Amino acid sequence: xxxxxxxxxxxxxxxxxxxxxxxxxxxxxxxxxxxxxxxxxxxxxxxxxxxxxxxxxxxxxxxxxxxxxxxxxxxxxxxxxxxxxxxxxxxxxxxxxxxxxxxxxxxxxxxxxxxxxxxxxxxxxxxxxxxxxxxxxxxxxxxxxxxxxxxxxxxxxxxxxxxxxxxxxxxxxxxxxxxxxxxxxxxxxxxxxxxxxxxxxxxxxxxxxxxxxxxxxxxxxxxxxxxxxxxxxxxxxxxxxxxxxxxxxxxxxxxxxxxxxxxxxxxxx
Numbered sequence: 001x002x003x004x005x006x007x008x009x010x011x012x013x014x015x016x017x018x019x020x021x022x023x024x025x026x027x028x029x030x031x032x033x034x035x036x037x038x039x040x041x042x043x044x045x046x047x048x049x050x051x052x053x054x055x056x057x058x059x060x061x062x063x064x065x066x067x068x069x070x071x072x073x074x075x076x077x078x079x080x081x082x083x084x085x086x087x088x089x090x091x092x093x094x095x096x097x098x099x100x101x102x103x104x105x106x107x108x109x110x111x112x113x114x115x116x117x118x119x120x121x122x123x124x125x126x127x128x129x130x131x132x133x134x135x136x137x138x139x140x141x142x143x144x145x146x147x148x149x150x151x152x153x154x155x156x157x158x159x160x161x162x163x164x165x166x167x168x169x170x171x172x173x174x175x176x177x178x179x180x181x182x183x184x185x186x187x188x189x190x191x192x193x194x195x196x197x198x199x200x201x202x203x204x205x206x207x208x209x210x211x212x213x214x215x216x217x218x219x220x221x222x223x224x225x226x227x228x229x230x231x232x233x234x235x236x237x238x239x240x241x242x243x244x245x246x247x248x249x250x251x252x253x254x255x256x257x258x259x260x261x262x263x264x265x266x267x268x269x
Contacts, residue, residue, distance in 0.1 A: 001169060002120065003135035007095035008072055009060040012128040013038050016061075016075050024074065037067065059128070069094040075127070082123055086116040093172060113138075138165045141180050174227050182230060186238050193220045193245045200252050213253045220249045 017035055020026040026034065038061065045052040061068040061075075072094060083090040083099055091098045099116055101109055121131045167178050175185040196219040204212060224242055231238065 001137040001139065001171070002097040002099065002117070003132040003137075004095050004097070004124070005130040005132045007129065008063050008068060010128050010130065011061050011072060011075050012059050015127060016071060019075060019078075023077075034071075038071075076129075079120065079123060082119055083116055086112050086119070088112060088116045096172065098171070137169055139169045139176070139178065140165050141176065141178055172227075174230060182234065183238065186231070186241050189223050189226075190241050190245055193223055194248065196220055197245075197248050197252055204252060204255055209253065209255070212255070216249050216253050220245065 013035075016038070017031065020034060021031055041057045041060075041062070042054050043057060044054055061071045073092065076092065076097075079092075079097075080090045088099050088101045091100075099113065099120070101112055117131075117136075124131050165178075168184055169176055174182075175188055176182070177184055197216075200207075200212070200215055200219070207215070224245060231242075
């Protein structure tokens with residue numbers, strides 16, 4: 001997992017314009033639209049009632065915009081060809097970049113990845129980007145029946161930095177462990193969901209049923225549904241945890257626990 005330092009903020013406008021023209025055939029008015037969209041951007045900082053001088057931004061693509069991630073992906077599209085030369089697979093989602101290969105033989109796999117990442121680092125330097133070795137993660141994954149084999153891979157060397165293999169990584173919001181189980185991911189999802197259910201339960205009496213359902217969908221069921229395809233074929237032990245979350249969410253929406261608590265108080269009185 002490759003980490004880029006301030007990826008969107010370091011995109012060179014001139015390089016991007018040349019790439020859009022030569023590789024993607026954008027010319028004339030269309031190219032001028034993109035140039036106009038990126039050029040002349042400024043920013044100021046307001047603090048304590050004082051405003052900083054205007055600073056012009058000679059590079060970067062706007063974060064939070066529709067075009068920002070797309071322009072960044074076009075800017076870095078060449079990278080896939082360089083990675084493929086090493087027999088390594090490449091996946092990218094905006095500035096989240098992953099290179100991976102099958103471990104046919106540990107030493108050969110480590111060497112391939114090292115050579116690939118070093119070329120990636122050189123390519124990024126030539127294109128005004130920077131690979132952050134401190135946050136780059138190495139992850140060996142395989143069957144839970146072969147942890148000794150996975151552990152034998154050891155760390156990897158990236159230039160002068162040593163990248164130690166991680167037991168857990170977070171990929172686009174999904175926590176993966178080296179044995180390819182999703183126990184930790186489900187545990188994290190359940191912990192977050194139960195936190196929000198406790199918060200919603202405190203204000204449930206102030207909400208009507210429709211508002212409660214909307215908030216539960218926004219904070220709870222959306223997390224349970226996110227990337228749930230990875231749990232296909234998971235054991236009942238795993239899915240039961242998520243089922244308990246959904247049962248608790250249904251009780252919050254129906255306000256059943258509040259009604260039970262009120263009935264209990266009345267009985268005691």
